[in-house]
Amino acid sequence: MTNPEMIILDLPDEAATLQLGEDLALALRQGDVVALHGDLGMGKSTLARALIRAIAEDDELEVPSPTFTLVQRYPLRLPVQHFDLYRLSNPEELEELGLAEALSEGVALVEWPDRAPEYFDSVTHVKLFEVGEGRRVEISAPESALSRIAHTLEVRKFLDRSGYAGAKRRFMLGDASIRAYETIRTAAGERLILMDAPARSNEPILRDGLTYSDIAKLAQSVVAFVGIAQALRDNGFCAPQILAMDLDAGLLVIEHLGDGAFLMPDGSVNPTRYQEAGRLLAAMHEREWPRSITVAEGVEYVVPIYDRAAFEIECALLLDWYIPFTEDRVATDEERQEFNQLWEPLITRLLECEQSLALRDYHSPNIIWREERDGLDRLGVIDVQDAAFGPAAFDVASLAMDARVDVSPEVERAIVDAYCAARTGAFDRAAFEEAYAITAAQRNTKILGIFVRLAKRDGKPGYLKHLPRIQDYLRRALAHPSLSDLRAFYERHGFLGEQAR
Incomplete structure (x- = not known):
């Protein structure tokens, strides 16, 4: 469930934790800090490992705990630095560990952030609690980051209700417009494409009540993609088949035409x-x-x-x-x-x-x-x-x-x-x-x-x-x-x- 300032999730098992790490990976942007809170054994390292592997697009990537080294660096598509501050002796050591440099290049995952709380005020906080056999997660963050996280979780819900529960999600690309794409692999091993293209909004009015995209006749929503792709297929051309859609949310699952x-x-x-x-x-x-x-x-x-x-x-x-x-x-x-x-x-x-x-x-x-x-x-x-x-x-x-x-x-x-x-x-x-x-x-x-x-x-x-x-x-x-x-x-x-x- 959500409120304007927090997202609360129940994770019944480790698989759900791994899936959350995968979903969070798709919401991160350069400069983000994810502060991971929870007692020993709550799954902080499991969540961090899943997130890093998702960005690396490698489920077998070796992701050792940085407990003794304090930081592990991963030069990935979105560079990641994984901090474990459990053994931090002085908060000022964070500067020597390269926190500022990490944020200028990519993102930082921080376990035990309470060891240096003054550094982690306006960041994304992920708190894990034990609830029965599973975990409860509370996510709070600045407005823009929380909005991205809420969106990636809505994408997951769309996949679940479209028959793709448990599908693996990987970043594919963001183009020169408002669209983003993911590669998804179903539980049966099929590769598909997720198209994430919310309707255009908040464009400045240029003249006669119209925006640039209105005047230039650019697509306003995924309805255009569905219609044109269908017309091309109906006329014998190879365009992606639409397998699932939420037109209001701007989400499509489409055929993967190959590499x-x-x-x-x-x-x-x-x-x-x-x-x-x-x-x-x-x-x-x-x-x-x-x-x-x-x-x-x-x-x-x-x-x-x-x-x-x-x-x-x-x-x-x-x-x-x-x-x-x-x-x-x-x-x-x-x-x-x-x-x-x-x-x-x-x-x-x-x-x-x-x-x-x-x-x-x-x-x-x-x-x-x-x-x-x-x-x-x-x-x-x-x-x-x-x-x-x-x-x-x-x-x-x-x-x-x-x-x-x-x-x-x-x-x-x-x-x-x-x-x-x-x-x-x-x-x-x-x-x-x-x-x-x-x-x-x-x-x-x-x-x-x-x-x-x-x-x-x-x-x-x-x-x-x-x-x-x-x-x-x-x-x-x-x-x-x-x-x-x-x-x-x-x-x-x-x-x-x-x-x-």
Whole structure:
């Protein structure tokens, strides 16, 4: 049970303690301290060991008690330092043991924190008491940490009531949005994926009562993922099957499509795979796609239209984030006016070109290579929730100018050629090539702004390393004759960086 300041749980046996450690591991963030309280034999070390093994993703990891060494260090995905203060002679020794350093890098688990109580005021406290044959746990923590812990326990309840009681949970990834993913292994040994994507909230209003994600037509809840994945499967494409869902909580259990990386082991491009992915798009663009999809009883998902307002607000990210980052100033009204005047007729062409279902994030991180499969089933498509009806060329540009990996001009052309060769009927290649260039310019304009926003607003500086690649892609796209005026503007403002050698 819970109250606003505490979570209280009953653990009937050691298995429940191990499961709690696993659940807590998924709630921890850098800088967290977990203070473990309880008499000898209450299970503090058992809980700590389960938590560390869950972060390490290794159920056999040796986790010795730090009773005599006082601290054990684990350089894991989230670095962990395990302190046992039972033999601490002076609270000031904690500084010598590296508590501050531990929190700057990862998390700290502390047994016997009462030996230095002044260091553990506003932290997560886990208190274990004997109750019959089992244990009772009281968890108190600062508001943000307690909220994370309550959420991970709600996820466990969702798994239990969905038929996956006892499933092992492991962190998989958190993407560039509000979503997080876990790998779960059922009691029968089956691997599945948990998608944890609460509905968007607390976004600032930009105009007309709408947020950025409203205007850009980004998914507001997991309803979008369920609908688009279902539509893709119904049309013969490989998207995850939905095995369990709580739409209100934003929780899904979905099919695990495999571990086959789309890129090569060294992270480079495999031209053959990219060409196959281009041919898959050709097949998609010759299907008729529904506008409305039944997701559950009484729940319909209406696929949005990638409209002018969406294109414009995405392009504006360049001015809103990239200019302040590179030039330490805001864009002037004159610059914004010229920028908008240049994009206005180009966006009109995008609205008038061939339209289809555009996944909008069709590139290497979101494609699973299934070597043992054939045809359309060989490529698994994930992260599909932001799909919209828009230019058919958009996903081709997303693939052939993959934001996270270098695609050479030669391979880019091979992808485009493979796509065009696979199109049938009255396919107008010249019109496609123009739409491809404009969508490539629009997408990479947006990405320059998004990657800076991820670095500066969201604390993810790793995205900045991709900027030179995006500038190179922009140079390629802007070589199309229809974009000559836009290219001149970008060159004049230094948006294209230095010419790659």
